[in-house]
Amino acid sequence: MTDEDALEDLLGHARKARPTPSDALLARIEVDxxxxxxxxxxxxxxxCSVWKTFSALGGWPAFASLTAAGVAGVWIGATDPAGVVSQSFGTAMITGLDATDPGYGYSEFAWGLE
Structure with a gap:
């Protein structure tokens, strides 16, 4: 018998015999x-989920922007719209154009339709 045959016999026995771990080892593994x-x-x-929502919206800068937009919306909604109308149509009134005309501002798009 050569050294290789002896080694093969030893490894063959090692393959067949399956060691089982001890109970102490299994207990240590379970504790770890x-x-x-x-x-x-x-x-x-x-x-508190309010802080999660606050962070999801973007924090303080986004909260400040949302607050400013909300305040502006309430302000625009609560004030008299006459000031807004006079500001937007003020230039048309100065130049003599009629802002209530349905074709107001679209004359440059009517190429030769007159």
Whole structure:
């Protein structure tokens, strides 16, 4: 019998015999696994979802912009629209154009239709 045959016999016996771990080893593995699971557990949920919503909207800059837009909307909605109309049609009134004419401002698009 050569050295290779002896080695092959030894490895063949090792392949057939499957060692079983001891109960002490399995208990240590279980304790280590429980410690790792506890270490990587999810953090507790936030107490207030308002701050999550606030952060999702973009924080303070976005909140300031939304507030400014809301205040402007309330202001425009609550004030008398006469000031807005006089500001928008003021130049037409000065030049003598009639802003209530349905064709007002579209004469440059009517090429030769007159």
């Amino acid at each position: 696994a429980a410690a790792e699971i506890a270490k990587h557990a999810a953090p507790p949920a936030a107490r």
